[in-house]
Amino acid sequence: MNADAKTHLSVAQKRQAVEEGLKPFLPDNYLQDVLEFWELHYSHEPAFVLQRFLNEICTTAALKAQRSQMLQSVLLALSARERENQPASKKTKPGKPVLLHTSPLDMAPRFNGNEQAQVLMQCFAALSQRLFRTAPAQIDRSLRLYLMDTIPKLKMGSDAIHALRLWTGTDMEAPPTSLLTIEEMQQVINLIYSALCEYVGPVKADKLLSMAVKFQEENHPEWPIRQLL
Numbered sequence: 743m744n745a746d747a748k749t750h751l752s753v754a755q756k757r758q759a760v761e762e763g764l765k766p767f768l769p770d771n772y773l774q775d776v777l778e779f780w781e782l783h784y785s786h787e788p789a790f791v792l793q794r795f796l797n798e799i800c801t802t803a804a805l806k807a808q809r810s811q812m813l814q815s816v817l818l819a820l821s822a823r824e825r826e827n828q829p830a831s832k833k834t835k836p837g838k839p840v841l842l843h844t845s846p847l848d849m850a851p852r853f854n855g856n857e858q859a860q861v862l863m864q865c866f867a868a869l870s871q872r873l874f875r876t877a878p879a880q881i882d883r884s885l886r887l888y889l890m891d892t893i894p895k896l897k898m899g900s901d902a903i904h905a906l907r908l909w910t911g912t913d914m915e916a917p918p919t920s921l922l923t924i925e926e927m928q929q930v931i932n933l934i935y936s937a938l939c940e941y942v943g944p945v946k947a948d949k950l951l952s953m954a955v956k957f958q959e960e961n962h963p964e965w966p967i968r969q970l971l
Contacts, residue, residue, distance in 0.1 A: 751820075759822070760780055760819070761773065763818065768805075793887060796812055814911075817907060818904075821904035821908075824904070865970055866930070868965075869970060870934060873935075877950060884941060885934075885937050886910050890910050890911055897929070898929070924969070938950055
Protein backbone atom coordinates (compact mmCIF):
# COMPACT_ATOMS: atom_id res chain seq x y z
CA MET A 743 0.00 0.00 0.00
CA ASN A 744 1.45 3.37 -0.92
CA ALA A 745 1.64 6.42 1.30
CA ASP A 746 -1.26 8.19 -0.40
CA ALA A 747 -3.56 5.21 0.20
CA LYS A 748 -2.61 5.05 3.86
CA THR A 749 -3.36 8.70 4.47
CA HIS A 750 -6.38 8.89 2.12
CA LEU A 751 -5.36 12.07 0.36
CA SER A 752 -7.92 13.15 -2.20
CA VAL A 753 -6.89 14.19 -5.69
CA ALA A 754 -7.78 17.77 -4.75
CA GLN A 755 -5.50 17.65 -1.69
CA LYS A 756 -2.65 16.18 -3.71
CA ARG A 757 -3.13 18.78 -6.44
CA GLN A 758 -3.00 21.56 -3.84
CA ALA A 759 0.25 20.10 -2.49
CA VAL A 760 1.79 19.82 -5.96
CA GLU A 761 0.75 23.38 -6.72
CA GLU A 762 2.17 24.65 -3.44
CA GLY A 763 5.43 22.80 -4.02
CA LEU A 764 5.95 23.96 -7.60
CA LYS A 765 4.67 27.54 -7.28
CA PRO A 766 8.10 28.99 -6.31
CA PHE A 767 9.69 27.51 -9.43
CA LEU A 768 7.16 27.91 -12.27
CA PRO A 769 5.38 30.91 -13.83
CA ASP A 770 1.65 30.89 -13.21
CA ASN A 771 0.60 30.12 -16.79
CA TYR A 772 2.98 27.13 -17.04
CA LEU A 773 2.07 26.00 -13.53
CA GLN A 774 -1.59 25.65 -14.50
CA ASP A 775 -0.68 23.58 -17.56
CA VAL A 776 1.58 21.41 -15.38
CA LEU A 777 -1.19 20.85 -12.83
CA GLU A 778 -3.60 19.75 -15.55
CA PHE A 779 -0.93 17.40 -16.92
CA TRP A 780 -0.31 16.01 -13.40
CA GLU A 781 -4.02 15.47 -12.76
CA LEU A 782 -4.47 13.67 -16.08
CA HIS A 783 -1.42 11.40 -15.89
CA TYR A 784 -0.14 11.24 -12.30
CA SER A 785 -2.91 12.03 -9.81
CA HIS A 786 -3.53 8.36 -9.02
CA GLU A 787 0.11 7.29 -9.08
CA PRO A 788 2.23 6.72 -5.91
CA ALA A 789 4.50 9.52 -4.75
CA PHE A 790 7.70 7.88 -5.94
CA VAL A 791 6.81 8.62 -9.59
CA LEU A 792 7.22 12.33 -8.87
CA GLN A 793 10.76 12.01 -10.23
CA ARG A 794 9.34 10.89 -13.60
CA PHE A 795 6.73 13.65 -13.55
CA LEU A 796 9.40 16.29 -12.88
CA ASN A 797 11.60 14.89 -15.62
CA GLU A 798 8.72 15.41 -18.05
CA ILE A 799 7.88 18.97 -17.06
CA CYS A 800 11.44 20.26 -16.65
CA THR A 801 12.10 20.97 -20.29
CA THR A 802 14.68 23.76 -19.97
CA ALA A 803 18.20 23.76 -18.56
CA ALA A 804 17.12 26.17 -15.81
CA LEU A 805 14.29 23.91 -14.67
CA LYS A 806 16.40 20.76 -14.90
CA ALA A 807 18.94 22.36 -12.57
CA GLN A 808 16.19 22.84 -9.97
CA ARG A 809 14.61 19.38 -10.12
CA SER A 810 15.94 18.20 -6.76
CA GLN A 811 14.70 21.38 -5.04
CA MET A 812 11.34 20.99 -6.76
CA LEU A 813 11.06 17.38 -5.60
CA GLN A 814 11.93 18.41 -2.06
CA SER A 815 9.34 21.20 -2.13
CA VAL A 816 6.53 18.96 -3.44
CA LEU A 817 7.32 16.16 -0.97
CA LEU A 818 7.29 18.66 1.89
CA ALA A 819 3.87 19.89 0.80
CA LEU A 820 2.52 16.34 0.41
CA SER A 821 3.90 15.38 3.81
CA ALA A 822 2.16 18.35 5.40
CA ARG A 823 -1.17 17.21 3.88
CA GLU A 824 -0.54 13.65 5.11
CA ARG A 825 0.11 14.87 8.66
CA GLU A 826 -3.06 16.98 8.57
CA ASN A 827 -5.05 13.86 7.66
CA GLN A 828 -3.62 11.68 10.41
CA PRO A 829 -5.40 11.22 13.76
CA ALA A 830 -3.44 12.59 16.70
CA SER A 831 -2.72 9.03 17.90
CA LYS A 832 -0.94 8.24 14.63
CA LYS A 833 1.45 11.17 14.79
CA THR A 834 4.81 11.27 16.53
CA LYS A 835 4.73 9.07 19.62
CA PRO A 836 5.75 10.84 22.83
CA GLY A 837 8.61 9.47 24.87
CA LYS A 838 10.32 7.83 21.91
CA PRO A 839 14.07 8.58 21.78
CA VAL A 840 14.69 10.77 18.74
CA LEU A 841 17.44 12.72 17.09
CA LEU A 842 17.13 16.44 17.46
CA HIS A 843 16.64 18.42 14.25
CA THR A 844 19.70 19.82 12.55
CA SER A 845 20.38 21.61 9.32
CA PRO A 846 21.40 19.39 6.37
CA LEU A 847 24.72 21.25 6.56
CA ASP A 848 25.30 20.03 10.09
CA MET A 849 25.75 16.27 9.89
CA ALA A 850 26.40 15.69 13.59
CA PRO A 851 22.92 15.75 15.18
CA ARG A 852 22.61 15.17 18.92
CA PHE A 853 20.53 12.52 20.66
CA ASN A 854 19.29 14.35 23.73
CA GLY A 855 22.93 15.09 24.57
CA ASN A 856 23.96 11.46 24.06
CA GLU A 857 27.27 11.36 22.19
CA GLN A 858 26.80 7.70 21.24
CA ALA A 859 23.66 8.50 19.24
CA GLN A 860 25.45 11.36 17.50
CA VAL A 861 28.12 8.93 16.35
CA LEU A 862 25.51 6.39 15.24
CA MET A 863 23.82 9.01 13.05
CA GLN A 864 27.17 9.75 11.45
CA CYS A 865 27.66 6.00 10.89
CA PHE A 866 24.21 5.70 9.35
CA ALA A 867 24.68 8.62 6.96
CA ALA A 868 28.16 7.51 5.91
CA LEU A 869 27.24 3.84 5.41
CA SER A 870 24.08 4.67 3.46
CA GLN A 871 25.88 7.05 1.14
CA ARG A 872 28.70 4.56 0.66
CA LEU A 873 26.18 1.92 -0.43
CA PHE A 874 24.62 4.36 -2.91
CA ARG A 875 28.01 5.33 -4.33
CA THR A 876 29.37 1.79 -4.69
CA ALA A 877 26.23 0.54 -6.45
CA PRO A 878 26.43 0.41 -10.27
CA ALA A 879 25.71 3.86 -11.68
CA GLN A 880 23.07 2.56 -14.08
CA ILE A 881 20.80 1.39 -11.25
CA ASP A 882 21.06 4.52 -9.07
CA ARG A 883 17.74 5.94 -10.25
CA SER A 884 15.94 2.59 -9.98
CA LEU A 885 17.40 2.03 -6.53
CA ARG A 886 16.23 5.43 -5.29
CA LEU A 887 12.74 4.96 -6.76
CA TYR A 888 12.48 1.55 -5.10
CA LEU A 889 13.41 3.08 -1.76
CA MET A 890 11.00 6.00 -2.12
CA ASP A 891 8.19 3.53 -2.86
CA THR A 892 9.06 1.12 -0.04
CA ILE A 893 10.03 3.46 2.82
CA PRO A 894 6.36 4.30 3.60
CA LYS A 895 5.88 0.61 4.49
CA LEU A 896 8.47 0.78 7.27
CA LYS A 897 7.24 0.90 10.87
CA MET A 898 8.09 4.46 11.84
CA GLY A 899 6.49 7.87 12.25
CA SER A 900 5.25 9.91 9.31
CA ASP A 901 7.86 12.65 9.85
CA ALA A 902 10.69 10.12 9.67
CA ILE A 903 9.18 8.51 6.57
CA HIS A 904 8.85 11.87 4.87
CA ALA A 905 12.44 12.85 5.69
CA LEU A 906 13.78 9.53 4.40
CA ARG A 907 11.81 9.75 1.15
CA LEU A 908 13.06 13.28 0.66
CA TRP A 909 16.64 12.15 1.32
CA THR A 910 16.54 9.25 -1.13
CA GLY A 911 15.17 11.53 -3.84
CA THR A 912 17.88 14.19 -3.49
CA ASP A 913 21.64 14.49 -3.09
CA MET A 914 21.55 15.21 0.64
CA GLU A 915 24.35 13.53 2.60
CA ALA A 916 21.99 12.60 5.43
CA PRO A 917 18.24 12.71 6.06
CA PRO A 918 17.06 16.12 7.35
CA THR A 919 15.12 14.30 10.03
CA SER A 920 14.09 15.19 13.54
CA LEU A 921 12.74 11.69 14.18
CA LEU A 922 15.01 8.72 13.60
CA THR A 923 15.77 6.02 16.14
CA ILE A 924 18.60 3.49 16.04
CA GLU A 925 16.06 0.78 15.18
CA GLU A 926 14.81 2.89 12.27
CA MET A 927 18.37 3.36 11.01
CA GLN A 928 18.72 -0.43 11.02
CA GLN A 929 15.48 -0.76 9.07
CA VAL A 930 16.74 1.62 6.39
CA ILE A 931 20.12 -0.10 6.04
CA ASN A 932 18.30 -3.42 5.68
CA LEU A 933 16.00 -1.86 3.09
CA ILE A 934 18.93 -0.53 1.06
CA TYR A 935 20.50 -3.99 1.20
CA SER A 936 17.21 -5.59 0.08
CA ALA A 937 16.99 -3.13 -2.81
CA LEU A 938 20.52 -4.01 -3.87
CA CYS A 939 19.60 -7.71 -3.77
CA GLU A 940 16.67 -6.89 -6.04
CA TYR A 941 18.76 -5.05 -8.63
CA VAL A 942 22.21 -6.66 -8.53
CA GLY A 943 21.52 -10.02 -6.88
CA PRO A 944 22.31 -11.22 -3.35
CA VAL A 945 25.92 -12.19 -4.07
CA LYS A 946 26.81 -8.74 -5.40
CA ALA A 947 24.72 -7.07 -2.69
CA ASP A 948 26.64 -8.97 0.02
CA LYS A 949 29.90 -7.86 -1.55
CA LEU A 950 28.82 -4.21 -1.74
CA LEU A 951 27.66 -4.22 1.87
CA SER A 952 30.87 -5.87 3.06
CA MET A 953 32.97 -3.36 1.11
CA ALA A 954 31.01 -0.41 2.52
CA VAL A 955 31.30 -1.67 6.10
CA LYS A 956 35.02 -2.40 5.68
CA PHE A 957 35.62 1.07 4.23
CA GLN A 958 33.93 2.75 7.20
CA GLU A 959 35.72 0.55 9.75
CA GLU A 960 39.10 1.31 8.19
CA ASN A 961 38.48 5.05 7.98
CA HIS A 962 36.54 5.41 11.25
CA PRO A 963 37.60 2.58 13.58
CA GLU A 964 35.99 4.44 16.49
CA TRP A 965 32.52 4.12 14.93
CA PRO A 966 30.23 1.26 16.13
CA ILE A 967 29.19 0.55 12.54
CA ARG A 968 28.13 -3.04 13.30
CA GLN A 969 25.32 -1.80 15.54
CA LEU A 970 23.46 -0.73 12.40
CA LEU A 971 23.53 -4.19 10.79
